[in-house]
Amino acid sequence: EDQVTQSPEALRLQEGESSSLNCSYTVSGLRGLFWYRQDPGKGPEFLFTLYSAGEEKEKERLKATLTKKESFLHITAPKPEDSATYLCAVPNQAGTALIFGKGTTLSVSS
């Protein structure tokens, strides 16, 4: 069964303290790995798509990387406005929907 596992469930950082979030997946024939950001009371907001091992994408303080079994979302010198839940997802085998992990809730304090 296709699965997506994210760790840690929650992460508390001080402003400027860099860290990484992990997303491991078990799906045959990966057709993309997606990162979303979700703020409280809002819908998931698209961040990145990665397709092949070794691929990296960056946006402001965020950088996403992909290996054959997992993806990392690196957060460099985070600010309080980076506080949110970060969701990782992969398409199901039929390509008809996304399978989401349970997310990592990031809190950045000043």
Added chain:
Amino acid sequence: DTAVSQTPKYLVTQMGNDKSIKCEQNLGHDTMYWYKQDSKKFLKIMFSYNNKELIINETVPNRFSPKSPDKAHLNLHINSLELGDSAVYFCASRQTSGGETSTDTQYFGPGTRLTVL
């Protein structure tokens, strides 16, 4: 603004009632989805709908029925509401056909928080 929109934002109702949630996208996408996010924030697919093809998640009770009047709208009807239906429901859309205009990315609406009393 181009977006996926949902109405209502909040819905509070009694057990046994029938209710609907509406979704509209003006992105010109051909595929729409309904997801359910439970109290533990876990997002799970309920339905995907591409033109006239409806793909149903087998774990969804048949009290839930999606209805699409046109390509830009996908509504969710729920009959005989139960306490366990309380959750946040998200609509999403994606362009799956059209070669260069297709995309793997799904764009989500703001969600509808359903509370069943």
